[in-house]
Amino acid sequence: MHNGxxxxxITGIGVVSPVGVGREDFWKALLAxxxxxxxxxxxxxxxxxxxxxxxxxxxxxxxxxxxKVVQRTDRFTHFGLAASKLALDDAGAWGELxxxxxxxxxxxxxxxxxxxxxxxxxxxxxxxxxxxxxxxxVTKIMPNAxxxxxxxxxxxxxxxxxxxxACACGTDALGFGFDLIRRGDADMVLCGGTEAVITPVFLxxxxxxxAMSDLNDDPxxxxxxxxxxxxxFVLGEGAAVFVLESEESAARRGADPYAKVTGVGRTTDxxxxxxxxxxxxxxxxxxxxxxxxxxxEGGRVGYINPHGAGTPAGDGPESRxxxxxxxxxxxxATKSTLGHAMGATGAIxxxxxALALKERTVPPMRNLEELAPDCAKLDYxxxxxxxxxDLEVALCANLGVGGHNAAVVLExx
Numbered sequence: 001m002h003n004g005x006x007x008x009x010i011t012g013i014g015v016v017s018p019v020g021v022g023r024e025d026f027w028k029a030l031l032a033x034x035x036x037x038x039x040x041x042x043x044x045x046x047x048x049x050x051x052x053x054x055x056x057x058x059x060x061x062x063x064x065x066x067x068k069v070v071q072r073t074d075r076f077t078h079f080g081l082a083a084s085k086l087a088l089d090d091a092g093a094w095g096e097l098x099x100x101x102x103x104x105x106x107x108x109x110x111x112x113x114x115x116x117x118x119x120x121x122x123x124x125x126x127x128x129x130x131x132x133x134x135x136x137x138v139t140k141i142m143p144n145a146x147x148x149x150x151x152x153x154x155x156x157x158x159x160x161x162x163x164x165x166a167c168a169c170g171t172d173a174l175g176f177g178f179d180l181i182r183r184g185d186a187d188m189v190l191c192g193g194t195e196a197v198i199t200p201v202f203l204x205x206x207x208x209x210x211a212m213s214d215l216n217d218d219p220x221x222x223x224x225x226x227x228x229x230x231x232x233f234v235l236g237e238g239a240a241v242f243v244l245e246s247e248e249s250a251a252r253r254g255a256d257p258y259a260k261v262t263g264v265g266r267t268t269d270x271x272x273x274x275x276x277x278x279x280x281x282x283x284x285x286x287x288x289x290x291x292x293x294x295x296x297e298g299g300r301v302g303y304i305n306p307h308g309a310g311t312p313a314g315d316g317p318e319s320r321x322x323x324x325x326x327x328x329x330x331x332x333a334t335k336s337t338l339g340h341a342m343g344a345t346g347a348i349x350x351x352x353x354a355l356a357l358k359e360r361t362v363p364p365m366r367n368l369e370e371l372a373p374d375c376a377k378l379d380y381x382x383x384x385x386x387x388x389x390d391l392e393v394a395l396c397a398n399l400g401v402g403g404h405n406a407a408v409v410l411e412x413x
Contacts, residue, residue, distance in 0.1 A: 308333020
């Protein structure tokens with residue numbers, strides 16, 4: 001790279017989302033502005049104040065793994081295994097993995113881990129006693145379970161990690177993958193995030209925090225980032241995994257990259273476990289660091305996929321931070337379509353950035369009708385996709401509960 005540091009090339013993308021499974025279906029639905037939000041079907045939510053979420057309804061784990069693996073793993077692991085397989089298929093990278101597994105790394109994050117299995121285990125304890133607990137309970141619940149099963153099922157033997165920085169960990173995982181490539185610790189890295197948190201306890205907890213939109217009668221209009229009527233996020237789920245490669249590895253295989261990762265920035269607010277810093281200083285500094293390390297001026301950023309959760313506490317500070325990066329950048333907050341997939345959300349949104357660069361098209365966001373008074377006036381892409389023939393640089397940024405911020409710079413190849 002022009003700054004003397006190596007880039008990492010995205011050569012495969014695997015996505016499990018509420019609007020489609022697989023890169024092609026996901027991208028098509030996103031450009032069409034389809035919403036993944038609807039009534040909760042994973043459990044009976046009739047007694048809850050919020051009864052909507054963005055579920056991956058078209059996903060069947062049996063399409064990606066055998067019956068025993070399905071039974072012995074949590075839903076978040078199902079998503080991670082599926083997205084990893086889809087990414088390897090997309091990159092055509094199985095041969096590289098089989099021939100040189102020790103040079104293939106793995107960074108698969110989850111903010112929570114197997115929360116559904118935790119709740120199921122507690123119900124078993126309460127109703128049947130401790131002797132009836134599933135022998136796979138611990139390995140279903142642990143946050144690194146998805147990473148472990150991806151390594152076991154697919155034979156990944158290089159360095160591995162499972163970051164758990166809440167809503168920032170998917171972005172952070174892509175940054176960790178970039179670090180492994182840059183340092184020469186791996187030639188190829190599977191990296192991303194996976195999460196399945198549409199469960200009774202998790203839903204009830206966020207309702208109690210008053211963090212979620214309660215527009216049960218209008219699920220598709222419930223998540224409203226930067227809108228005057230923003231009232232909270234919509235819970236989502238899913239996974240995104242990338243095949244990330246060194247330039248030499250991608251060239252040797254004749255791969256056709258989607259984009260290259262050139263910079264990552266990480267910061268901590270040290271402010272609140274719930275709300276972001278009111279001035280947006282943490283997320284601004286993360287974006288600035290990512291750009292500085294990429295050697296890219298803010299004015300070159302053509303597209304930002306932000307955290308954009310639709311919360312009054314977060315939208316204003318984040319939008320003003322983006323304005324300081326580049327007031328003319330196009331912005332689309334895809335949580336308005338996909339919901340908030342917690343630990344997977346940054347990886348899913350980074351995949352949107354990579355595809356936008358490859359296709360030179362920015363997908364739209366939903367439900368922004370009147371800008372909230374405290375939100376910056378930016379070039380929000382609403383309702384219809386926008387062709388972007390000059391798009392060269394995209395930025396993905398996420399804020400995590402607890403004050404963790406992560407941003408990555410992606411550039412067109």
